Amino acid sequence: MNPEFKRNLWLVFTPQRLIVTPILLTLVFVSIGMFNQDQIATNLHGLARIMFTFIVWFWGLRNANASITDELREKTWDQQRMSALQPWAMTWGKLFGATAFAWYAGLICLAVAAFFGWMTQGESVFINLLTLVLTGILLHAASIALNLHTSQIESRTVQQGGVGWFGLFALILLWVMGARWFTVEAVNWWGMVFSTPSFLLFSSLLFAGFAVFAAWRRMDNALQVRTLPWAWPLFAVVLAVYLAGLIGDADDNTLIVFSTTALLVAVAMTYIALISEPTGLLVWQRLKRRQELGDWRGFLERLPLWPSTLVLAFVFAMLASANLTDWNVTPTLNLFFGLAPLGVALMLLRDVCVFLFFTLAPNAKRAFSAALFYLIVINMVLPFLAQVAGLSSLRYLLLPIDLANPWNGVLIMSIHAIIAFGLFRWRLSHAMKD
Amino acid sequence: MIEISNLTFDYPGHRALDDVSLKVQSGSVTALVGPNGAGKTTLMRCIAGLESPLSGTIHVAGMDVIEKPREVHRIMGYLSDFFGLYQELTVAQCLEYAAASQGLPSNAIHDAIILTARQLDLSDRLQQISGSLSRGLRQRLAIGQAIIHGPKVLLLDEPASGLDPEARASLAMLFRQLQTSGMTLLVSSHILAELDEYSTHMLSLRNGRVLENRAISGSQPAIAQRRIRLKLSLADARLVDWIANKPGATIIKADAENAEFDLQGDLSVQSLLLRELVIAGFQVASFAEHKENLQQSYLQSVAANPIASHS
Numbered sequence: 001m002n003p004e005f006k007r008n009l010w011l012v013f014t015p016q017r018l019i020v021t022p023i024l025l026t027l028v029f030v031s032i033g034m035f036n037q038d039q040i041a042t043n044l045h046g047l048a049r050i051m052f053t054f055i056v057w058f059w060g061l062r063n064a065n066a067s068i069t070d071e072l073r074e075k076t077w078d079q080q081r082m083s084a085l086q087p088w089a090m091t092w093g094k095l096f097g098a099t100a101f102a103w104y105a106g107l108i109c110l111a112v113a114a115f116f117g118w119m120t121q122g123e124s125v126f127i128n129l130l131t132l133v134l135t136g137i138l139l140h141a142a143s144i145a146l147n148l149h150t151s152q153i154e155s156r157t158v159q160q161g162g163v164g165w166f167g168l169f170a171l172i173l174l175w176v177m178g179a180r181w182f183t184v185e186a187v188n189w190w191g192m193v194f195s196t197p198s199f200l201l202f203s204s205l206l207f208a209g210f211a212v213f214a215a216w217r218r219m220d221n222a223l224q225v226r227t228l229p230w231a232w233p234l235f236a237v238v239l240a241v242y243l244a245g246l247i248g249d250a251d252d253n254t255l256i257v258f259s260t261t262a263l264l265v266a267v268a269m270t271y272i273a274l275i276s277e278p279t280g281l282l283v284w285q286r287l288k289r290r291q292e293l294g295d296w297r298g299f300l301e302r303l304p305l306w307p308s309t310l311v312l313a314f315v316f317a318m319l320a321s322a323n324l325t326d327w328n329v330t331p332t333l334n335l336f337f338g339l340a341p342l343g344v345a346l347m348l349l350r351d352v353c354v355f356l357f358f359t360l361a362p363n364a365k366r367a368f369s370a371a372l373f374y375l376i377v378i379n380m381v382l383p384f385l386a387q388v389a390g391l392s393s394l395r396y397l398l399l400p401i402d403l404a405n406p407w408n409g410v411l412i413m414s415i416h417a418i419i420a421f422g423l424f425r426w427r428l429s430h431a432m433k434d
Numbered sequence: 435m436i437e438i439s440n441l442t443f444d445y446p447g448h449r450a451l452d453d454v455s456l457k458v459q460s461g462s463v464t465a466l467v468g469p470n471g472a473g474k475t476t477l478m479r480c481i482a483g484l485e486s487p488l489s490g491t492i493h494v495a496g497m498d499v500i501e502k503p504r505e506v507h508r509i510m511g512y513l514s515d516f517f518g519l520y521q522e523l524t525v526a527q528c529l530e531y532a533a534a535s536q537g538l539p540s541n542a543i544h545d546a547i548i549l550t551a552r553q554l555d556l557s558d559r560l561q562q563i564s565g566s567l568s569r570g571l572r573q574r575l576a577i578g579q580a581i582i583h584g585p586k587v588l589l590l591d592e593p594a595s596g597l598d599p600e601a602r603a604s605l606a607m608l609f610r611q612l613q614t615s616g617m618t619l620l621v622s623s624h625i626l627a628e629l630d631e632y633s634t635h636m637l638s639l640r641n642g643r644v645l646e647n648r649a650i651s652g653s654q655p656a657i658a659q660r661r662i663r664l665k666l667s668l669a670d671a672r673l674v675d676w677i678a679n680k681p682g683a684t685i686i687k688a689d690a691e692n693a694e695f696d697l698q699g700d701l702s703v704q705s706l707l708l709r710e711l712v713i714a715g716f717q718v719a720s721f722a723e724h725k726e727n728l729q730q731s732y733l734q735s736v737a738a739n740p741i742a743s744h745s
Contacts, residue, residue, distance in 0.1 A: 003534035007520070010527055075518030078484060079579065082507045084537035224483055224503040280446050285488050362447070 004085060004093025005100075008067070012101040021101075025051075025108050041116040045125070048113035049132065052106050056136040060102035064140035067098035068147035080223075087219040091144070095215065099140050106136070127197045134204035141211035148218035152278055190245035206242065210235055226301040232273065233266075233308040240265040240316075259320035263341055266313035267348050273305035274352060275372070279359045281431045288432065310352060317345035343400065346413035351375055353420035360427045435460040435587060435618040436481060441490030443476050443642075450476040451487065452642040458620060458635070463613050465633035465650075466622035473642040474622040475515060478589050481620070482512040494587055508537065511580030515591040515622075521565030525556055525575055528564050529582055536583035550578045554608065570601030574608075581612065588612065590621045594628045606631040660704065660723045661686070664693040664711070667719040676714065680707065694724070 032047050033040050071077040080090065096103070110129060117125030187199040194202065213231065220227050240262030247261055283304060290299035320341035358371035379399070386395035400409035436458035443451040450473045458464050466474050479485040481492055483503030492499040499506045520528055529550055533543045551557045554574040559567070564575055573593065581588060590609075594602045609619055609632045620637075623629050638645040666673065669690040677683050682698035697704060708721050 003531055006534070007523070007527075007531045011520070011522055074521070075514065075516050076520060077518075078482075078512065078514050079518075079532070080535070081484060082482060082510070082512055083535035084504070084508055084583075085535050282444055282446065282488070285444065286486070289489055 002085075002089050002093045002097075003083075004080075004090050005097040006093075008093065008097025009100055012063075012098070013104075017101065018104075021105050022108055025105065025112075029112055041119045045113050045116035045120060048109045048116065049129075052109040052113060052132060055109060056099075056102050056106035056132075057139055060099040060106070060136055061139045061143055063098045063102055064095065064143045065147060067094040068144055068151065072151060083223075085223070087223045087225055088216055090223060091212070091216045091219045094144060095137070095140055095212065103136075124197065127201050131197065131201045131204045134201070134208040138204060138208040138211045141208065141215045145211060145214035145218045148215070148222050150276060151222075187246070203242075206238075210238070226298075228297070228300050229303050229305060229308050232269070232305040233312050236266050236269050236309050236312055237262065239269075253323065256320060256323050259316045259323065260341060263313055263316040263320055263344060266309045266316055267344060270306050270309040270313060270348055270352065273309060274355055275368075277304045277306065279304065279306075279356055280367075281360055284360075284428060284432070306352065310348065313345045313348050314342075317341040340407060340410050343409040343413045346410065346417045347379075350413065350417040350420040351379070353417070353424040354378065357420070357423045357427050360424075360431045362431075435462075435495060436620070437493045438481070439491045441477075441480060441487050441492060443473075443480060443485065443487040445476075450642050451480070454490070454639075454642070454644055456637060456644055456647045458618060458637070460618055461613065461616060462634045462649075463609060463619040463621065463632050464635040464637050465626070465629035466620055466637050466639065467626055467629065468624065468639035468645075470624060472639040474624075474639055475591055476642075477639065478512070478591050478620065478622060482510060482589055483507065484512075508583070509586045511583070511585040511588045513576055513580045513588075513590045513593055515595065517576045519564045519572060519575060519579075521563070523564055524561050525551070525564055525567070526560040528575060529560075529578055532579035533582045538583055546582050546584075550582045553581075553611070554578045555604070570597050570604075573597060573601070573605070577608070581617075585617065587618045587620070590619065592623055593621060594623065602628055603631075660697055660699075662693075662695055662697050662704065662707075663720070663722055663724045664695075664718065665720045666691050666717050668717040670716055672714075673716065676711075676716075680710075683707075 028051075029044055029047070033044055036043055071080060083090075085093070110133065114125065114129055117129065184196055187194045187196055189199065214235070217227060217231050240258065243265065244258045244261035247257060283302070286302050287299055290296070290302060318341075354374060355371045358374060359367045361367045361370070383395050383399035386392070386398055397412060400412040436456075438457075439455050441451050441454040442449065454473075454477065466477065468474055476485065480487050481494065481499065483499045483506055486500065494506050495509055497506050497509075520531070523531070526547060529547045530543055533546045534540070538546055547560070548557070551560055554577060556571065556574055556578060559571065564572065567575060577590070577593065580590075594605055597605065606628070609621065613619060613632070613634075621629060621633070633650060635647070635649050637647045664673075664677075671690050673690055673693060674685070674688045677688060677693055677695055678685055682703065684696045686694040686696065688695065697707065704723065708718070711718050711721065
């Protein structure tokens with residue numbers, strides 16, 4: 001048996017818990033069933049679903065989160081990193097081991113929900129229940145992946161409770177989205193019509209698969225297995241295909257819808273990677289060293305995630321620009337606030353350079369917060385102040401939104417990017433010399 | 435067994451290891467000494483493949499740690515200075531997990547647990563919850579987890595910190611046993627007295643640089659040179675010249691009553707010299723080999739390398 005899975009089973013299962021849990025759950029279901037006997041099947045199905053959600057989604061998320069945070073806090077992480085366990089074995093050992101008790105109780109609820117749901121709704125209930133199960137796996141795996149990812153930059157945060165709150169945020173988001181989607185009967189995706197339950201099942205399967213894969217990849221890195229940076233941009237493309245299929249209308253130009261959506265996804269993922277990965281001098285020194293040695297595989301293995309989606313952003317910006325003739329042709333473009341696609345990519349490049357300029361500063365302790373502060377000032381505060389002060393020309397120079405002629409924005413953003421890039425190069429060369 | 439070339443490691447704003455090159459002999463117990471912040475823990479973590487250096491190479495048993503850390507882990511055990519245990523598991527479960535996660539075949543795990551528990555004097559505590567163990571026993575269990583797969587190299591970072599004298603003595607005995615079984619040990623501490631008992635080599639670090647890396651005289655039975663201390667009960671003016679004229683003897687310091695000198699040769703040479711001293715009429719009160727004191731050696735190496743010490 002997988003040693004990590006077995007160790008988790010030792011920790012979470014005791015004979016008392018194994019016996020008491022089904023008894024308690026049975027008592028709850030019997031009590032509710034006796035309380036209202038008119039619609040017993042409907043009530044028990046609904047209750048079992050709620051209990052499954054609470055036990056597997058919430059409690060399981062907490063346990064999955066703890067599978068990394070506890071190792072770091074209890075100083076057992078080094079032992080695990082030096083073990084001979086393969087990253088995949090460590091990943092599934094934690095994913096299903098740490099959450100094993102939540103699954104044990106959850107599967108009892110699921111069985112009740114399936115039985116009474118089948119009595120009232122027929123076989124269609126199984127699709128909904130499978131979606132619940134896959135969403136549980138998605139949340140658990142995402143929590144493990146996020147904790148492993150963020151532990152690279154700030155292990156104290158992970159030790160103090162991890163990024164489980166991200167999971168809670170995701171849960172709320174899922175509920176909001178689910179509530180909206182359950183009101184529609186069908187979902188149009190790339191012109192294909194799916195029933196809502198089928199589409200939710202497809203979505204949860206897709207993202208659960210990616211979350212497990214992400215946890216595995218992060219575990220690879222934690223256990224010193226080096227990987228080439230293809231998974232992050234691949235996820236960006238898949239996410240773009242998924243979202244573009246939902247955003248686009250039948251009349252839209254498919255290529256434009258996809259490329260503009262993909263640009264937005266690449267931009268968002270670049271910002272996320274940039275602020276969640278180490279970006280200090282050490283990263284650049286290691287890359288320079290690999291470059292000097294001519295070790296290009298080693299160079300790529302040490303490359304952070306953000307450059308891959310930054311490059312993707314420019315690729316999609318150019319793809320969108322090449323196919324764009326009418327700036328108001330799709331609703332997607334409205335998201336750009338009047339900036340041409342290439343202007344968006346250039347703005348991203350500028351922000352990346354500004355961020356790196358600050359994180360390479362000698363006082364590294366405050367660099368991160370300073371970088372975030374200046375990005376907010378450049379992108380929001382200054383344009384807003386210029387606008388409210390009636391200095392529209394200055395506002396235009398700071399944030400060149402111009403639906404009438406977006407190419408002007410590209411020119412101004414190019415100047416922004418060149419200045420920011422120059423500052424970054426200057427700071428990097430000075431830091432390397434020091 | 436361990437070979438390091440031009441190893442440099444940086445933390446943000448601080449160079450922890452600066453062009454470190456060294457070799458650790460197979461079967462040795464090397465005391466890694468130096469003040470707090472000298473780079474001892476960073477060096478150990480680099481050797482263990484837990485940190486990626488900026489530049490340089492590390493080879494353990496001929497394997498490149500930076501390129502193939504997981505292969506090196508199979509022949510290495512590491513005890514961190516702030517180690518942790520799975521508090522809710524029993525001693526047997528902790529050892530079983532360590533053995534299984536280090537890739538021992540399932541049919542070998544039981545024997546490995548029994549052997550390791552016996553080696554660490556934990557046989558009667560296998561069913562005890564690890565969280566309820568004393569500090570010394572926790573330390574033993576952590577070492578047990580690190581050696582259960584029979585590593586060739588064992589890295590121990592401050593293994594005796596917080597232990598009482600009795601536990602330290604038994605730890606020293608354990609390290610000698612492990613060395614006898616052929617294991618190479620690298621043990622770090624800034625309390626040099628505790629390393630004195632079992633170290634064969636001293637590796638001294640300061641400000642991320644190697645001050646000294648050498649065998650400790652008197653630590654090996656077959657060593658060609660030994661340091662002798664001599665004390666007379668009655669001062670004799672002939673003593674200094676008499677020793678100076680003896681072939682193989684090199685005076686470190688001497689006067690009419692005391693002498694400290696290096697002597698080339700084995701125990702029979704030492705025995706012969708003592709007899710000659712007595713025959714020559716010297717009133718010998720004591721005549722013994724002096725095992726080098728790690729504390730003094732370290733302080734001497736610091737004094738001999740003032741640039742590395744203060745840069």
